Amino acid sequence: MDPNQISVFSLMKARMQMLGERQKVIAQNVANVSTPGYVPGDINQDAFAATLQRMAGRGGGAAAAGRTAMVATQAGHMQPAGGSSAPGVSIVKSPDSETTLDGNAVVVEEQMIKIAETRMDFETMVGLYQKSLGLLRLASRAPGR
Numbered sequence: 001m002d003p004n005q006i007s008v009f010s011l012m013k014a015r016m017q018m019l020g021e022r023q024k025v026i027a028q029n030v031a032n033v034s035t036p037g038y039v040p041g042d043i044n045q046d047a048f049a050a051t052l053q054r055m056a057g058r059g060g061g062a063a064a065a066g067r068t069a070m071v072a073t074q075a076g077h078m079q080p081a082g083g084s085s086a087p088g089v090s091i092v093k094s095p096d097s098e099t100t101l102d103g104n105a106v107v108v109e110e111q112m113i114k115i116a117e118t119r120m121d122f123e124t125m126v127g128l129y130q131k132s133l134g135l136l137r138l139a140s141r142a143p144g145r
Contacts, residue, residue: 006136011052012129018048019122021089026114029106036102040111042094 022043029040096107 008132009129012125012132014052016122016125016129018043018089019118019125021091022118023115023122025091026111026118030108030111033104033106033108033111036104038103039093039095039105041091042114044090044092047090 025041025043029038032038032040095105096110098107099105
C-alpha cells in the first residue's frame with residue numbers, strides 16, 4: 001500500500017512541499033537584500049490552509065475542487081504557471097517592517113526568523129511522517145512478531 005494514498009500522509013506531504021517552496025522564496029528574498037526596489041515575498045498561508053481543507057474533504061464541493069492547482073506529476077511534464085510544485089501554494093508580496101531609501105523592503109533579521117520557523121515546521125512534519133510510518137508498520141505486522 002502506498003502511504004501517499006492515506007489522507008494523513010498526503011496532507012503531511014503537501015505541508016512539507018509548501019515548506020520547501022517557502023524556503024525557496026525566503027532564500028530569494030535574502031539573495032535580493034541589496035536589490036533596489038525589491039519587495040520580499042512569502043507563501044500565502046491562508047490559501048494553502050484552504051487547499052489542505054479541500055484535500056481533507058472539508059470546505060467545499062465541486063467549486064472548491066475546481067480551484068486546486070495543477071501539478072507536474074512526472075519529470076517530462078511542464079510546470080504549471082507560477083512554477084510551484086506544491087498544491088495550493090501561491091506567493092504574495094510581503095514587505096518587511098522597514099524599507100530602505102532605495103525602496104528595498106527586505107530586513108535580513110526578519111527573513112532569518114522566517115527561515116528558522118520554516119526549518120522547525122519542516123522538522124516537525126518529518127518527525128510526524130516517520131512516526132506515522134512506524135505506526136503503520138507496527139499495525140501491519142503479524143500478531144506475535
